Amino acid sequence: MPEENHLSEEHHQSSPKQSTRNLRGVLPFTRVRWKQLGLGLLSLVLFFTALELLKAGAREMTALTALLTSLDNPLNGLGLGWLSSYLTLSGSPVAAISLTLYDIQSINQFTTFSMIVGSRLGGSLIVIFIGLLYVIQGHERGTSLLTGVISFLVTAVVYIPAAPLGLLLLGRIQVNPELFDSWTTGNLSLIDHLFGPLTAFLLRYLPGWAVFGLGVGLTVYSLNLIDQALPEFELEDNVFGEVPDLLYRPMISFLLGFAFTLLTMSVSISLGLLVPLSVRGYIKRENLLPYIMGCNVSTFIDTVIAGLLLRNAAAANLVVVQILSVLLVSLIILLFFYRQFQNIILDIALWLNARKIRLGGFLVLLILFPVLMILG
Amino acid sequence: MHILVTSDGEETLSRAVDYTLLFADQAAVTLLSTYESDSDRQEVLDTLDHLAEKINLISECPVQAKAAPGEIIPALLHEIQSRDYDLLVFGSHLTPRLRKIRPKRTARKVAKRVTIPLLVVLPQWEKLEKILICIGGTEPDGLVLRLSGRLASAVNAHCTILHVMSQIPLRADAEQEDLQRDAQALIEHESKEGGYLENAMDILKEQGIESEQCEFRVRHGLTVEEIIRESKEGDFDLVVIGGLEVPPEKSWQELRELVQEDIADQVLTEANRPVLIAQNPKHYPLAWEDL
Numbered sequence: 001m002p003e004e005n006h007l008s009e010e011h012h013q014s015s016p017k018q019s020t021r022n023l024r025g026v027l028p029f030t031r032v033r034w035k036q037l038g039l040g041l042l043s044l045v046l047f048f049t050a051l052e053l054l055k056a057g058a059r060e061m062t063a064l065t066a067l068l069t070s071l072d073n074p075l076n077g078l079g080l081g082w083l084s085s086y087l088t089l090s091g092s093p094v095a096a097i098s099l100t101l102y103d104i105q106s107i108n109q110f111t112t113f114s115m116i117v118g119s120r121l122g123g124s125l126i127v128i129f130i131g132l133l134y135v136i137q138g139h140e141r142g143t144s145l146l147t148g149v150i151s152f153l154v155t156a157v158v159y160i161p162a163a164p165l166g167l168l169l170l171g172r173i174q175v176n177p178e179l180f181d182s183w184t185t186g187n188l189s190l191i192d193h194l195f196g197p198l199t200a201f202l203l204r205y206l207p208g209w210a211v212f213g214l215g216v217g218l219t220v221y222s223l224n225l226i227d228q229a230l231p232e233f234e235l236e237d238n239v240f241g242e243v244p245d246l247l248y249r250p251m252i253s254f255l256l257g258f259a260f261t262l263l264t265m266s267v268s269i270s271l272g273l274l275v276p277l278s279v280r281g282y283i284k285r286e287n288l289l290p291y292i293m294g295c296n297v298s299t300f301i302d303t304v305i306a307g308l309l310l311r312n313a314a315a316a317n318l319v320v321v322q323i324l325s326v327l328l329v330s331l332i333i334l335l336f337f338y339r340q341f342q343n344i345i346l347d348i349a350l351w352l353n354a355r356k357i358r359l360g361g362f363l364v365l366l367i368l369f370p371v372l373m374i375l376g
Numbered sequence: 377m378h379i380l381v382t383s384d385g386e387e388t389l390s391r392a393v394d395y396t397l398l399f400a401d402q403a404a405v406t407l408l409s410t411y412e413s414d415s416d417r418q419e420v421l422d423t424l425d426h427l428a429e430k431i432n433l434i435s436e437c438p439v440q441a442k443a444a445p446g447e448i449i450p451a452l453l454h455e456i457q458s459r460d461y462d463l464l465v466f467g468s469h470l471t472p473r474l475r476k477i478r479p480k481r482t483a484r485k486v487a488k489r490v491t492i493p494l495l496v497v498l499p500q501w502e503k504l505e506k507i508l509i510c511i512g513g514t515e516p517d518g519l520v521l522r523l524s525g526r527l528a529s530a531v532n533a534h535c536t537i538l539h540v541m542s543q544i545p546l547r548a549d550a551e552q553e554d555l556q557r558d559a560q561a562l563i564e565h566e567s568k569e570g571g572y573l574e575n576a577m578d579i580l581k582e583q584g585i586e587s588e589q590c591e592f593r594v595r596h597g598l599t600v601e602e603i604i605r606e607s608k609e610g611d612f613d614l615v616v617i618g619g620l621e622v623p624p625e626k627s628w629q630e631l632r633e634l635v636q637e638d639i640a641d642q643v644l645t646e647a648n649r650p651v652l653i654a655q656n657p658k659h660y661p662l663a664w665e666d667l
Contacts, residue, residue: 146544282543282555285598342598 036229043225047096048309050222052199053215054100055310060208068106074167077111079373081118086367091123091299092266093219096306099315100215109318110167116303116322117163118370120296124148124155124267125366132363145359147271147288149349152366154292157345158329166325173324175317223302226265250290250338254330257294265302267295289342293330297323377403377663378459382452383467384482386423388499392467393427395497395650398504399530401435406459408442410451417443449485456490460660465495480645487619487644487653493523493662494619495652496644501613507533508612510540510603510643511576519662520654521576524616525583526664527652528590535590536610537576539569540602559592569594600642607647617643619655 058064077098084094098115101107107115128148202211261270271292300323307316333341352358381396383389389409396405407427411420424441431439444451456464468483483496509524521537528535541555554567562570573592580590593610595602607615620638640653656662 150544282545284542285544286542288544343601346598 039225040229043222043229044305044309046218046222046225047305049198050215050218051096051100051306051309052196053202053211053218054097055104055215056199056203057208057210057212057215058101058106059104060203061212064106064209064212068101068111072107072111074110074114074163075373075376077107077114078118078121078163079370079376081115081120082122082370083118083374084115085119085122086125086129086370088216088220089126089129090220090223091119091121091126092223092302093216094119094122095300095303096219096223097216099303099306099310099312099319102315102318103310103312109170109314112315113166113170113318113322114163116300116319117159117166118373120159120299121152121155122370124152127151127271128363146349146353147283149352149359149362150288150345151267151271151292153345153349154289155296157341158293158296158326158333162322162325162329165329166321169321169325170318173317173321175313175320226302250286250334253287253290254294254334257291257296258298259294261295262298262301265299267292267299270295285346286342289345290334290338293334297327297330300326377463377665378406378461379403379463379465380406380408380452380455380459380461381465381467382408382448382455384448384469385467388467388469388497389423390427390467391499391501392465392497393431395467395495395501395504396465397431397434397437399527400437403437403462404440405431405437406440406442406455406461408444408448408452408455410444410446410448412445417445448482449489452486453489456492460657461492462662462664463493463495464490465497467497467499469499484641484644487641488638491619491655492657493652493654495614495650497650498648501650504531504613505533506610506612506614507535508603508607508610508615509535509537509576509580510615510617511537511572512539512618518579519656520616520618521579522583523652523654523662523664525580525585527614527616528580529584532589533613535580535585536593536606536612537573537580537590538593538595538603538606539573540599541569541594541596542599542602556596557594559594562594563592599639600646603643604646607649612649614650614652615643615647616652616654619653 081091081094081098084097085091088094095116098107098112098119102109102112125148128145128151130148132145199211202214206214257270261267264270300319303319304316304323307319310316352362377400379396379400381389381392383392386409389407393407407424409420409424411417420443421441424443428439428441431437442455444454452464455461464486466483466486468480480496487494487496504527507524507528509520511520524535527533539559543555545555554562554565554569557565557567559570559573563574564570573594577587577590577592581587593606595606597605603615603617606612617640619640640651644651644653
């Protein structure tokens, strides 16, 4: 019967299109570049040097030590980390600096923990500030800011309950220090020999604050260099070309966000990876939230590296606890409250984004909050 | 056309038969029910005979009644394997034992196991005048529209083609106009979605639906929530949606089915009205021309 065949054939025609695969490898990048590999090694060395400069400079700065001592509680730490990340335009350098200050015992583990949480909150706001620049350039408000607002809200709703949980877990969870020692001692002694004299030289001729400032600048620069050294991902042209089909199930989207951020070490790059999946630059609301949640767990990877480079098992342990607490809260939300969580976040984000005055007020609050926390 | 009518209970079977008779008055109907013990068998057969008589009174459908021992899902799967059915009508309780936690549990299990069009009927629904046809953000699913068109044409129902714009801008420089437009504006501006809506209308017209019998609707928000909201606000008698299908040429079929989101399952779970999940049998073409 022609009609029967017609029905069946038509349906096959409507099947999803075959994706074009790049079969050069199973990894999601097209080629390894030796220049990038060298750049990666150089950025790690610079990052290590930056941490050394931070430590050396901070030890010499009695004023900084006194200031940090006066701010030495978790709430102050949260505000300080949050506000500082506005200045560095990223959360990662602030998290690394926090660990360094912990390493030289300028702040305790609870303040360090809160500072890292604050740095990630502030870091997620940078997306909104970048969006604001687009608004100033004439783009429409809704287009430019909504993803940033959602990103911040997801981060805040997960990190804020994860912070007290992590503070409770600190001291109860202890990663075996030998794991860190065995890795760091052998690998870093060579860098010590190469760059140790440089730090000593700078300290001899520069004041402590200048060395510290140099360390901050080098931290930001080296982390940017790490981003540049990472291979270019081309989701549409390789084995991950079918990612859009997979993003619909929240847990899968969460795992993809986690994995891509682990590989790229940056939430914004990881989010950017989704752009090629839609020619017009859109993403389904359903897909975005769990993806950001996944990104927010593995975004601590560069802070773990900072802990390893500092050769401080307690510092690295602190980051591991942070990852575990964020992971735990994320999984609880995904498994038990995801629909409610999704609805609340999207409703708030759309409400804020609907009027200039709401969004403006929200941004003012987000600048005032960390200030009040530091003063509080 | 062969229709298999079954249910998760005696009362729901009767309702499923009533609903089937709204649109099928010439199709071959097989009634299937199960019994737990031999003592129940005669009672089940009597019920089936009673329903068969009812069908014969109202329609010209040839009827066959079958009773099988055990659970309903294995029985209906066995029955589907034994014959090329074109539609499975499943009468479901709206609120079974676990009520809101796992509504329509058996119907959902059936939906996951069968690969023919599945119409899940709820007890209180007795009319088929308004059909909500859900289409996605890609080229319209021909099967969804053809089956909807055949049904609507058979009962002279009004059709609404629904597309949910769930997208939000990911890039700061993305254009967002299309994300806010309604159906008419999308068509007028010749956007991708507008083109899909027009194509969908063309397919419905091929099935004998007049332009005034059909309208477009675009909603903005989360896909499943907006479908459910529209079905309630418009008081639709049937929601039609495509089933989760992994193309046969793809590898890792089971894994893909496991990790891909099943919108149809969510709509089936949450809708408080009949749902038709349009899916293609794997080994034979559908024969819906008898409707």
